[in-house]
Amino acid sequence: MMHLAAIVCGLLPIVLGSQMLIAVDNPFGLCDLAVPDHQNECGIAGVWRNQLQSVMKFTCIxxxxxxxxxxxxxxxxxxxxxxxxxxxxxxxxxxxxxxVAFSNDMYGNSNSTTAxxxxxxxxxxxxxxHWLLTHFYPRAQLWKTTMIxxxxxxxxx
Structure with a gap:
């Protein structure tokens, strides 16, 4: 029931493995360790979340x-x-x-990249x-390999 209340309030649940988390101000604890100034030469390093609740943390040097x-x-x-x-x-x-090449230890190779x-x-x-996602399909289906x-x-x- 708590997840439904979160959705109604505009927060989407995030599933990590078998665990469902609610999108909060500090997703996955990524804000616990601030990006040092010397790793923020671009001025925007840190944690960012998009409209679909995907999250990233990056540095820039x-x-x-x-x-x-x-x-x-x-x-x-x-x-x-x-x-x-x-x-x-x-x-x-x-x-x-x-x-991002979507291959990791937890899920393996999904045969796709996004730029x-x-x-x-x-x-x-x-x-x-703006992004381009390319996913593997056989050559006969080349037309559906890329989305924008x-x-x-x-x-x-």
Missing amino acids: GGHIEGKYFTSVGNADGFYTLSGKYLKPDDDTTVVGWV WSGIHYADESTLYT NHDDFKKVC
């Missing part, structure tokens, strides 16, 4: 982004490594791009992105 991503959609479980790049066209804006490209403006708490959409990530901590 010397033009590179490294972190982990938890997807709340599809047949996936656990955290996946994310890796990418960032640029600072000015002091107020960060342009980012990162990739996000986005922008963050300093006067907003949103990271606006967008995510708006909100800063958690």
Whole structure:
């Protein structure tokens, strides 16, 4: 019943393995250890959550982004490594791009990757992105290998 109340209040449950968690201000305890300033050269490192409750935490040093991503959609479980790049066209804006290959120890290889490209403006708490997801299908079904959409990530901590 608690899960239904959370959904009604706008919080979606997150399933990690066999455990159902409610999306809170500190998903999976990722905010317990703050990103040190020297690992936040892009100015936006930390924990972010999108509209579907997928969560990521990343650092940024010397033009590179490294972190982990938890997807709340599809047949996936656990955290996946994310890796990418960032640029600072000015002091107020960060342009980012990162990739996740959906293969990990918990779930194995899902034969798919997703690449996000986005922008963050300093006067907003949103990271606006578009993504391409490519999933393996035999060549005869090439037409359905890639999907495109967008995510708006909100800063958690």
